[in-house]
Amino acid sequence: AQTVTQSQPEMSVQEAETVTLSCTYDTSESDYYLFWYKQPPSRQMILVIRQEAYKQQNATENRFSVNFQKAAKSFSLKISDSQLGDAAMYFCAYRSANPNGSEKLVFGKGTKLTVNP
């Protein structure tokens, strides 16, 4: 079974600075998807960024980028120019790309990010 590990229960960053959230995963599959979701105090889960394992290029979405290291099974999230609105719980998630497999997500335990003004 696949597992996702987020080793940082809490992180903090100064406004306008950069922070990196760590995520590692374990799988025997070669093709899969990785996601970062954000859950602000409203508790609405919001997709931040998505990465297909077969793509070597790291995904980017504006101030958010990932460092995807497939061999190391690592998928970290970098937030640049941090804003107060970035404060939230961040969850790393894995999903199999097997067309006959389940579409369910495997979540890490989350990292609580605090942004200091």
Place this chain on the structure above:
Amino acid sequence: GAVVSQHPSRVICKSGTSVKIECRSLDFQATTMFWYRQFPKQSLMLMATSNEGSKATYEQGVEKDKFLINHASLTLSTLTVTSAHPEDSSFYICSAVHPERLKNIQYFGAGTRLSVL
């Protein structure tokens, strides 16, 4: 973008009563929806996979008779907590899978906070 609506956002009920939570995909048809439970400061725990036109697939340890799931149409799945007790108090979240396979993205509802007195 894709939107998933979840209703109600908050419900308070007496012990022994049943509560129904609705999850709707507003601008796409979803053959698969998921139901999660989230305890305070914890990650999302998958309860079941809801498949349109067929029985739901429950995760190990989830009581099928306690948490009834119905996915009667391509845009609606419901979770009924039967004979609710205080230990069922929690935050319940649904998600729907967008049908475009290349996206493989789950979109989440805003969640339902259930309080059983």
